[in-house]
Amino acid sequence: MLSRAARPALRAATSTRPAQNAATFATLREIEDRLKSIRNIEKITKTMKIVASTKLTRAQRAMTNSRQYGQTSNEVFEQAETKPIESDDKKVLIVVASSDKGLCGGIHSGLSKKVRRMLVEKPNADIVVLGEKCKAQLSRSSGRNIVLSFAGVGKDVPTFADAQAIADQIVLLQTDYSDVQIVYNKFVNAQSYEATQIEAFSEEAIANSPNFSAFEIDDEVLGNMREYALANSLFWALAEGHACEQSARRNAMDNASKNAGDMINKYQILFNRTRQAVITGELVEIITGAAASEE
Amino acid sequence: MAFAWKASGLTYNKYLSVAARVVRRSLKDDKRLAAERRGEMELRFAKWNGGKQGENKSLAEANAASMAEAGSHSSS
Numbered sequence: 001m002l003s004r005a006a007r008p009a010l011r012a013a014t015s016t017r018p019a020q021n022a023a024t025f026a027t028l029r030e031i032e033d034r035l036k037s038i039r040n041i042e043k044i045t046k047t048m049k050i051v052a053s054t055k056l057t058r059a060q061r062a063m064t065n066s067r068q069y070g071q072t073s074n075e076v077f078e079q080a081e082t083k084p085i086e087s088d089d090k091k092v093l094i095v096v097a098s099s100d101k102g103l104c105g106g107i108h109s110g111l112s113k114k115v116r117r118m119l120v121e122k123p124n125a126d127i128v129v130l131g132e133k134c135k136a137q138l139s140r141s142s143g144r145n146i147v148l149s150f151a152g153v154g155k156d157v158p159t160f161a162d163a164q165a166i167a168d169q170i171v172l173l174q175t176d177y178s179d180v181q182i183v184y185n186k187f188v189n190a191q192s193y194e195a196t197q198i199e200a201f202s203e204e205a206i207a208n209s210p211n212f213s214a215f216e217i218d219d220e221v222l223g224n225m226r227e228y229a230l231a232n233s234l235f236w237a238l239a240e241g242h243a244c245e246q247s248a249r250r251n252a253m254d255n256a257s258k259n260a261g262d263m264i265n266k267y268q269i270l271f272n273r274t275r276q277a278v279i280t281g282e283l284v285e286i287i288t289g290a291a292a293s294e295e
Numbered sequence: 296m297a298f299a300w301k302a303s304g305l306t307y308n309k310y311l312s313v314a315a316r317v318v319r320r321s322l323k324d325d326k327r328l329a330a331e332r333r334g335e336m337e338l339r340f341a342k343w344n345g346g347k348q349g350e351n352k353s354l355a356e357a358n359a360a361s362m363a364e365a366g367s368h369s370s371s
Contacts, residue, residue: 135348139346139348143343143346143347144345144346146343146346146348147342147343148340148341148342148343149340149341149343149348150338150339150340150354151338151339151340151341151351152337152338152339153338155337159332159333159334159335159336160315160333161312161315161333161334161335161336162336162338164308164309164311164312164336165308165312165336165338165354165355165358166338166354167308168306168308168309168358169340169354169357169358171306171308172306172361223307224307227306227307227308228307228308228311231308231311
């Protein structure tokens with residue numbers, strides 16, 4: 001009888017508490033909600049990590065293949081000792097190989113920073129952007145330099161058909177570029193990557209290289225070789241960038257899951273402590289109330 | 296021009312991709328399915344002018360169109 005009488009007052013007391021102590025003390029319900037949402041986020045990041053890990057193995061295989069491919073293609077230019085032409089009147093084209101998807105740490109902004117550094121040296125260079133993420137970043141800082149942008153990159157492991165279609169569109173550009181530089185993320189190991197560039201030379205640069213006569217290439221097919229080499233380099237850059245992105249996403253999601261786990265622990269302890277405090281408070285109030293009404 | 300495909304406006308890369316498609320299609324069924332996935336391309340692209348993005352277009356169609364145009368120029 002007594003306890004029932006005491007309860008409504010108690011309930012009123014607990015319900016007024018959050019208003020008083022909102023800054024220092026969250027209510028049980030609030031903590032519970034927070035805990036629930038963190039658990040859900042942890043579930044999501046864990047799943048994304050698993051997806052990224054499975055994609056990573058495929059991407060890495062594609063990367064090692066394409067790297068071999070690109071290096072073999074560049075071997076010609078190394079043997080011929082091809083060098084980019086140093087001239088001020090011709091423009092340089094920068095191709096940025098990023099992708100459409102985010103949630104993978106700083107790999108896109110790393111590329112953008114690299115491109116911005118290159119733009120300081122060559123302010124009138126043109127940019128071709130592959131992927132939405134770098135497009136958004138670069139269009140803010142240097143939108144005037146962008147001539148082409150491609151979307152739909154990085155949904156899956158990049159194919160050679162992708163690289164060829166992009167190379168075609170670059171070749172069809174009106175401006176005559178002295179040098180094409182492809183900026184991509186170089187895969188160092190599972191933890192680290194580095195924004196690097198590969199050169200794709202113009203016909204003139206290839207024809208002027210010192211050891212070029214050793215290959216006995218007709219002038220007529222020179223253009224074809226240049227287009228093909230561009231597609232090769234693009235393919236290499238896309239595949240390696242894709243592998244980097246997957247590994248970066250895996251790491252990012254791993255860290256996110258870890259942080260979520262830490263937060264869950266912290267909130268669980270806070271939740272238990274608050275619950276105990278509430279129970280103790282209730283008991284104290286009931287006992288004091290009972291003691292007071294007995295006298 | 297020495298090459299028929301060049302005279303009809305194709306680039307070397309386009310020529311290669313057509314040749315590759317033909318090879319893929321003439322494979323046996325089980326191998327063909329795996330190979331054809333390597334030939335897929337669903338990119339979209341946009342031309343930029345003075346810091347503004349242009350219209351988003353399908354890359355495959357645009358490439359085909361520009362090559363048809365180049366072909367009609369060189370043959371006429």
